[in-house]
Amino acid sequence: MSGKEHAIIKGGLTSRKKKKQIVNIICFILLAAASLTVLMPLWFMISTALKSMDEIFTYPITWYPHNPIWSNFKDAWISADFTRWFFNSVFVAGFAILGGVLANSLVAYGFAKIKFPGRNILFTIILATMMIPEFVTMIPQYVLYAKLGWVGTYLPLIVPQFMGSAYFIFMLRQFYAGIPNSLIESAQMDGASHFCIWRKIMLPMAKPAIVTVVVLSFNWSWNDFLKPLLYLTDTKSFTLQIGLKIFVSQSNTQWNYLMAASCIVLLPIIVVFMCLQKYFTEGMNLGGAVKG
Amino acid sequence: MKRGMTKREKKEARAGWLFISPWIIGFTCLTGGPLLFSLYASFTNYNMTSRMDFIGLENYIRMFVKDPVFWKSLGNTLYYVLLAVPSSCVCAIFLATLLNRKVKGTPVFRMLFYLPTVLSGVAVYQLWIQLLAPQSGLINSALRLIGIEGPSWLADPSWTKPSLVMMRVWALGTSMLLYLSSMNSVSKDLYEAADIDGASFLQKFRKITLPQISPIIFFDIITNMTGAFQVFQEALVMSKNGKGDPAGSLLFYNLHIYDEAFTRYNMGYASAMAWFLLVIVMAITLINLVASKYWVHTEEGET
DSSP states (O other): OOHHHHHHHHHHHHHHHHHHHHHHHHHHHHHHHHHHHHHHHHHHHHHHHHSOHHHHTOSSOOSSOSSOOTHHHHHHHHTTTHHHHHHHHHHHHHHHHHHHHHHHHHHHHHHHHOOOTTHHHHHHHHHHHTTSOHHHHHHHHHHHHHHHTOTTSSHHHHGGGGGOOHHHHHHHHHHHHTSOHHHHHHHHHTTOOHHHHIIIIIHHHTHHHHHHHHHHHHHHHHHOOHHHHHHOOSGGGOOHHHHHHHHHHHSTTOHHHHHHHHHHHHHHHHHHHHHHHHHHHHHHGGGGGGOO | OOTTOOHHHHHHHHHHHHHHHHHHHHIIIIIIHHHHHHHHHTTBOOOSSSOOOBOTTHHHHIIIIIOHHHHHHHHHHHHHHHHHHHHHHHHHHHHHHHHTTOOTTHHHHHHHHHHHHHOOSHHHHHHHHHHTOTTTOHHHHHHHHTTOOOOOGGGSTTTHHHHHHHHHHHTOHHHHHHHHHHHHTSOHHHHHHHHHTTOOHHHHIIIIIHHHHHHHHHHHHHHHHHHHHTOOHHHHHHSTTSSOOSTTTTOOHHHHHHIIIIISOOHHHHHHHHHHHHHHHHHHHHHHHHHHHHHOOOOTTOO
């Protein structure tokens, strides 16, 4: 290669490198702008929570609270029965997580690693049920729970969690399918039962997927509005979502309290998500496995 | 048990059924059974307490001919779906493409973009009511900074649905992660070959990335459409009286079902509407499946 040619190639490379750098900088700016758009609503919530009512009504609006009133959080919290509602939510969410992990990982193991007649047909049915609109089964379920005398108790919120959900079963099955069969076979040689394999090998190995189930179960239970609305009748047994709705109708104009209470309601979810998001985004990447 | 199964196979089969038994019970009691029950109820005048007489197609006739609210709610829902699904799909692909450049801070950005997805429920609806307030809301204040006087969003019947669409687009994390992971799995060779041919970024995006991730786009559109058709809670909480006002612009299909079922206890009629929704969702999925043959890219040998 002559010196001249070499210089041309080198020059082409550096200009391409430069171009790439510029594109990356534009990318970074766009990403930063998008994150700002995503975060602004949350900032607005916190800053409104810290403002006085006078400041909320100043026009044009202030972009940050000039005299932050931290006691708004406490005052909002004690102005309704939030503490009780909070523990009710924790109670329901605890069962949702327990049921979500137990039932779905057992069922998914059955579909991924045990051969039995009818397996493929049943798995197709599971996928098909994901398409069914919630409202089609909601009315008969309500009738069923009413006949069982479960309306007004937590049972309609808790018991179904122990029967598996199509989405989780699918996700966990995809994860389990990626764990080599040889591990199971060698354990079976040693006389391990399927239950034992599930507990000792599968659960620990599927940690990212299990964490995803934990986060999503918690999240869906915590944010659930419709089921508590239908099934919880006593103010004392309300979850936070329904409690917050009641609070809204009672204190319609106290926007700072409203936002303060909303902040506290959302805080547990943000904390759980931040702590576990490393596993979580890893587990969610399995979504890529749904191709075709 | 079938003949020809060895003892070991029988034992396996028993274990398999035992493991999936929670789902079998759940499916029978909470999905399959209810499905049949509501199909039957849709041909009756069931009202939870006193009556359940077979009335033939009366509910369906009432739905299509006598109930103007039915058509309004269906129209509102279609409007919402047609606005929400493409917007969130395009935004999710856009963000995933940016994240796929793997510039500095990508993990942090990814987490931030996902964060709104885990936030939902009454607290978030209240927050958006504040954000969308015509005078003191964040959105109109931001628009004012660039000299635009924003609409009065949730108070203006023609802006209520776009308001809810914005809220939905804000929480597009699931789709975004889906696209991101599928972009990651596109073979690097394709891009390198295109680089040698001197293809521009946009050309590569159109000719390589989009075809390669088209199965995921297809999947995302189906799940998003199914989800958007069931829009309900936002309307219940964010419309003034919980009935879809102003001017019935937020009266979505599911809100109408909810109203018939749980405030008037017309369970038979509500079941008929719910079944019609099931038919719509099935039809959309089928249409998408057929249409996808023309635009979803599949590798040779892959079905």
